[in-house]
Amino acid sequence: MSTIQVRAATLRDAKAIAQIHTAAMQAAYKGLVPDEHLKSINLEKRIAYWREAIEYCEPQVKVALENDKIVGFVGFDRSRDEKTRPTTGEIWAIYIAPSHWNKGVGAALWQAAREGLHEEGCTNVTAWVPVQNERALKFHETAGFERDTCSVKTAVIGGMKLEEIRVKRSLTTGRI
Template structure:
């Protein structure tokens, strides 16, 4: 049984979400994106972004807790992809603290996001993932997502180019 609880984020969670976002990205992109990229944006600006997202629900943000500690978060909403149906949702971001990977955080967040998207009337969900993140791709494969190879794109990140692919699955 997992010790992970989930709830919608509040304003007071923004600093913890911003810090976790940076630490999780540093770990996920280690060896691909220079550390200087994560240091380029001041933490105050990152906290401001997450406060605004939480306040306006764009994206909706759910945090995962182990006790009182935020150990992961997911941001989800309608798809931002042009030409997507209005019933298509998107996982904008899903991260677990690096030391908590493999401990049920991602599953708890995915379950909460799926329920939230279904409540919003979505019938499908997509997520963009870097091709080199094998653990992340495997997690989404196990969650029923299928790769849409014709959607591959290159995204500049920290002075390097990151190859991404969109994955999709039905919600019901």
Template sequence: MSDYEVRPATLRDAKAIAEVHAAAARAAYEGILPEDELRALAPATREAKWREAIEFSEPQVQVAVLDGEVVGFVGFDRSRDAKTPSTTGEIWAIYVLPEHWDKGVGVALWDAARDGLEEEGCTVVTVWVPLRNDRAMRFHELAGFKREMKTAKTTAIGSVKIEEIRLKRNV
């Protein structure tokens, strides 16, 4: 039994989501991105994006809360990849404050996203993960995702290009 409550995000959560996103991204990309790019991962650059996502449910956003504090979030919806069937969902983002890593928060968020995607009629779910983000890769593989080897792509984060690969599993 988890002490974390997972619920749909509200507009009041946008600032906390941006803070989680920035803190978790800085920790996750340490050693992958240079120090100046890590410092640029600031909550102020993300709050408006998450406010809009919550307002328009694109993607749907769920938060994990412990003692009234947002400690993680997941954004999910239909796949943004071209030529995927309408039954393909995608985890657009999943982030947890580093001090809550390895405590079941990610699993609780993944379970909520899977339930939401299932309600939307999705039968398959994908997620893009940086190849060098070993923690995220391990999390998704433990959750049953398999690498789609021919999907590798290069994405820019600030001035740095990183290699990502799509992982996929049945909902």
């Protein structure tokens, strides 16, 4: 039986993070955005983005490993939403390799992000999730997040309009 380890990302992890980000997006958003857009995701741009994020800790990035192989990642920091309190954190991204969905990787990453946000003085956390992404909504709800029904906004991905909803939860109470 393998166990999931979580550690801070290093610059050397950027390529694996970008590959997981791409594969997970292609699987999660299939049928929600045009296939042409999913196929056209530029891996080199994604690698550059994650290298910069790791280098400047914006967001903070942690990776999940199984047998020394990266199988998922989470990016988290203070909320990017306007007019939020400085004690509100945000899960900027959480993606798991599709081969490792439903195997506890997301829960391990969420716990690491929760601890990191708590260390930063955050008392609440939010995330933006496409309304049509039932898997992601279920994951967040299982982790104790609740939908902020007044927060729906429209994002354009690959020329398609997707509604996103903010989910939120306290970091000081509730289940992990």
